[in-house]
Every structure is written in structure tokens, then in C-alpha cells.
Amino acid sequence: MKKVLDRCEVVCINHEAVNRVREKMLDEEVIRSIADIFKALGDPNRVKIIRYLAQEELCVCDLAQLLGMSLSAVSHQLRALRSRRLVKFRRQGKIVYYSLDDAHIVDLFNQCLDHVTHD
Amino acid sequence: MKKVLDRCEVVCINHEAVNRVREKMLDEEVIRSIADIFKALGDPNRVKIIRYLAQEELCVCDLAQLLGMSLSAVSHQLRALRSRRLVKFRRQGKIVYYSLDDAHIVDLFNQCLDHVTHD
DNA sequence: AGAACACTTGAACAATTGTTCAAGTAATAA
DNA sequence: TTATTACTTGAACAATTGTTCAAGTGTTCT
Numbered sequence: 001m002k003k004v005l006d007r008c009e010v011v012c013i014n015h016e017a018v019n020r021v022r023e024k025m026l027d028e029e030v031i032r033s034i035a036d037i038f039k040a041l042g043d044p045n046r047v048k049i050i051r052y053l054a055q056e057e058l059c060v061c062d063l064a065q066l067l068g069m070s071l072s073a074v075s076h077q078l079r080a081l082r083s084r085r086l087v088k089f090r091r092q093g094k095i096v097y098y099s100l101d102d103a104h105i106v107d108l109f110n111q112c113l114d115h116v117t118h119d
Numbered sequence: 120m121k122k123v124l125d126r127c128e129v130v131c132i133n134h135e136a137v138n139r140v141r142e143k144m145l146d147e148e149v150i151r152s153i154a155d156i157f158k159a160l161g162d163p164n165r166v167k168i169i170r171y172l173a174q175e176e177l178c179v180c181d182l183a184q185l186l187g188m189s190l191s192a193v194s195h196q197l198r199a200l201r202s203r204r205l206v207k208f209r210r211q212g213k214i215v216y217y218s219l220d221d222a223h224i225v226d227l228f229n230q231c232l233d234h235v236t237h238d
Numbered sequence: 239a240g241a242a243c244a245c246t247t248g249a250a251c252a253a254t255t256g257t258t259c260a261a262g263t264a265a266t267a268a
Numbered sequence: 269t270t271a272t273t274a275c276t277t278g279a280a281c282a283a284t285t286g287t288t289c290a291a292g293t294g295t296t297c298t
Contacts (some may be wrong), residue, residue, distance in 0.1 A: 012180040012214065012274065018231045021174045022185060025167065026232070033235040034228070035163040043286080044150050044157030060245060061131040066141060073287055075246055080286095094244050094295050095131065095193070097204045098210070111230060113145070115223045116152040131244065153257080176289055179275060192257055199256095213265050213274050 040084045041109070045069065046077055049098075053087060054106050057099035159203045160228070164188065165196055168217075172206060173225050176218035 026034075041047060045067055052058060052066055064074045078098055081087040088101040098105065142195065142208040145153075160166060164186055171177055171185055183193045197217055200206040 001221060012178065013184050014178070014181055017177060018181050021171045021177065024174055025170060025185075028163075030232070030235060031166050031170070032233050033222060035161055035166045037231055037235065038157045038166070039161030042154055042161040044154045045286090047154045047157070048144065049152050051144060052140045055143055056136060056188050058136060058140065059131065060135070062133055062137050065132050065137055066144075070288070071245065072247085072289080076286075078148055079246080080157075090297085091245095094242095096245060102234070104230070108227065108234065109231055111223075111227055112153050112156055113149070115221070115227065116156065164256090189258070190275065191259080191277085195256075198276080210264085210275095213272095215275060 037084060037108075038087075040080060040086060041112075042106075043077070045073075047109075049074075049077060049081065050086070050100070050105060050109055053100050054100060054109065055089075057097045059095045059097050060094075063098070068108060122156055154213075156203060156227075159199060159205060160224075160231075162196070164192075165200060166228075168193075168196060168200065169205070169219070169224060172217060172219050173228065176209075176216045178214045178216050180214075182217070 012114055025031075041050065048067055049063060052063065060068075060071060060074055061079065063069075063078075064071050067074060071075075078087060078089075082089070085101050087098050089096050089098045091097075160169065167186055168182060171182065177185075178195065179190060179193055182188075182197075183190050186193060188196075197206060197208075201208070204220050205224050206217050208215050208217045210216075
């Protein structure tokens with residue numbers, strides 16, 4: 001009878017490396033925040049919204065026209081961006097104008113753009 | 120009897136603004152690539168993988184240990200990162216070592232980190 | 239006050255994603 | 269050659285996401 005179990009958990013791990021990199025790991029909450037920002041930007045329609053709003057503020061109706069989406073769908077996407085503090089809005093009469101809440105997002109966007117259009 | 124329909128499609132749109140921003144929109148494919156990169160980074164486990172690999176190359180087993188995930192789950196996530204060319208691997212005997220494929224990703228990561236830990 | 243406009247919201251539903259499980263592959267060891 | 273190790277892969281399944289639809293705000297106009 002041979003020993004069974006306790007295989008991979010013990011055998012192949014490089015403990016020094018594991019302990020080394022573990023020390024520099026960020027807090028769980030920071031990791032979640034980072035993933036959350038990236039996730040918010042991880043949809044073509046939201047990428048377009050960011051790109052449009054990077055140029056100038058626009059109302060929901062204009063965005064819907066530009067994106068070829070329903071008002072409702074755009075509003076839902078804006079809500080996602082709003083809750084992550086990526087966009088903000090101001091109301092002027094009946095019209096709601098959205099704009100970027102944070103200039104840093106444009107930097108993040110542009111850096112990704114550089115990467116994609118491989119420099 | 121009043122006119123019905125053709126409401127929002129015609130009424131509230133600011134045509135000048137729409138045309139202005141539309142001119143500077145990127146190609147559909149570029150948009151998709153950008154969204155795809157962000158989406159790949161939009162998961163806490165993959166964010167951690169990037170963070171770990173930014174320090175040094177690691178085998179799948181070490182990553183599984185660090186993440187508290189099964190080998191299979193880690194392998195699937197690495198596949199997602201691999202297909203986007205965010206990580207690469209080399210095989211040494213039975214062990215497969217993963218590392219970052221592109222230093223730019225670390226810049227993107229760090230910029231997002233700066234944003235999250237609000238500068 | 240009532241009607242119209244420019245949205246917002248919640249529920250429902252399809253599509254996508256992440257994990258597990260079982261089976262498969264490539265390399266080394268016995 | 270067979271067994272073992274270190275993964276990889278495909279199918280299945282639950283959880284999450286994005287859209288639509290219907291109903292609801294808040295503001296202006298009449």
C-alpha cells in the first residue's frame with residue numbers, strides 16, 4: 001500500500017518564492033478596488049462612453065444616439081460608471097449632462113490605448 | 120389626435136456635439152481590444168496573479184497555493200491572461216513557469232493602484 | 239393642473255464568466 | 269513500461285452581467 005493524497009500541496013511548491021512574493025501582496029480590499037475599476041472599463045460600450053466624455057460633456061440622449069443604444073441601456077451603464085466614481089453628472093432643466101469625474105481615468109485609458117496600438 | 124412617436128430620437132439631441140465627438144471615435148476593433156485588456160484585468164484573482172508575477176516568475180502550483188485556488192482554476196485564469204498576451208510561460212521539465220509578457224501591464228496596474236489609493 | 243420630456247429604476251431574461259470535476263497530455267522517475 | 273508529477277482542457281453548472289421592457293421621477297411647458 002502506497003501513500004495517497006498530500007500530493008501537490010506539498011511537493012512542487014517553492015516555499016521561498018511563495019513567501020517572498022506573498023510579503024508584497026496588497027490588501028484584499030485594494031485588490032478588489034483595482035479589479036473593480038478595470039471591470040468597469042471592461043466593456044466596449046463603457047469604453048466608448050469614456051472616450052466620448054473625455055472630449056466633452058454629453059447628455060444621456062446624445063450618448064444613446066452615439067452608441068446606438070436605448071436610453072435605458074445607456075442609463076444603466078452610466079450608473080455602473082457613476083457608482084465607481086468614474087463619471088459625474090449635472091442636471092440642467094430636464095437634461096442630465098455627464099462628464100468624467102476623474103482625469104486619471106483618461107490617463108489609464110490612453111495608456112491602454114498605447115498598449116493596444118502596440119508602440 | 121396628436122403626433123405620436125419620433126420623440127426622443129429627434130428632439131433632445133445636440134447634433135453639433137454628437138458630430139464633434141463622433142469624429143474622434145476610435146475604430147470598433149481598437150475599442151474592443153481596449154475593453155478586452157481591461158476585462159482581463161477585471162477580476163481579483165487575475166489582478167493578484169499579475170501582482171505576483173510582477174515580482175518574479177512562478178509555477179502554476181505556487182500560484183495556486185498563493186491564491187488558495189485549485190490548479191485547474193488557476194490554469195483557466197492563466198489561459199485567459201495568456202490569450203491576451205499578458206503573461207507568457209516556459210516549461211522546465213514538468214514545471215511550467217509563468218511570467219509577465221509585457222512590462223506595460225505593470226505600468227497600467229500601478230497607475231490604477233495609484234488611482235485607487237487616491238493620490 | 240395636466241401633458242410632455244429626459245431620464246432612472248426594478249424585474250426578467252439571455253448571454254457571459256468563473257469554478258469544479260473528470261479526463262487528458264507531457265515530462266520525469268522507478 | 270508503468271507510475272507519478274504538473275499541469276491543461278472540455279463539459280457542466282452556478283453566479284454575474286447587460287439588455288429590454290414597463291413603470292416611475294423630476295422638470296418644464298401650456
